[in-house]
Amino acid sequence: MDKGDAPVRRWEDLDSNILVKILQSFDLFQLTYAIPQVCRAWQLACSDPLLWKTLDLSVLQSNFIRISIEPYVFVDTPSREKLTRLLQICMNLSRGNIETLIFHYNLYVDKNQLTYTANRCPRLKRLVMPAWEKLEKPAICRAIRKWKDLESLTMPSLEKPAYVIKKIARSCKKFSELKIMGTCDILLHLH
Known part of the structure; x- marks a missing residue:
């Protein structure tokens, strides 16, 4: 890695509180059918009580x-x-x-x-x-x-x-x- 290269961050590493805030803007069908399929972290975030x-x-x-x-x-x-x-x-x-x-x-x-x-x-x-x-x-x-x-x-x-x-x-x-x-x-x- 060069000095100027930043470490690559993955979506599933996003803080769960931030992810839940983002997920609140999705509609029901995206929240139930698409988002949980992305990764385990996103599936867990889709189960947050704030969304339900x-x-x-x-x-x-x-x-x-x-x-x-x-x-x-x-x-x-x-x-x-x-x-x-x-x-x-x-x-x-x-x-x-x-x-x-x-x-x-x-x-x-x-x-x-x-x-x-x-x-x-x-x-x-x-x-x-x-x-x-x-x-x-x-x-x-x-x-x-x-x-x-x-x-x-x-x-x-x-x-x-x-x-x-x-x-x-x-x-x-x-x-x-x-x-x-x-x-x-x-x-x-x-x-």
């Missing part, structure tokens, strides 16, 4: 067709598989640190995906739900039971919302905010 306070899936929609019989929606297989794979990657990288989870209204989550997410997000405080046409009452109730720290829920309009509200009252002692997208005739259904 919020999981915003509002950019992801399902390809679906509305049908007249239950579950009232047919979601194509590639959409369902893409969501399952993305949830698996995000849940692994987040290591249970997600506090805010935002779904796009037209992202159809099935009961297995909801259960998996509920099991892997025990610290969830805020949830923006997608349309619930594909979800059955027991799946919704099981998920809410897992989210003991839930404080805020934005949910679609439901024909009979009382079961959700009762489950929240029993399971989520810190709950303080309910937002319903659309109409809600709650007084007729609470009795």
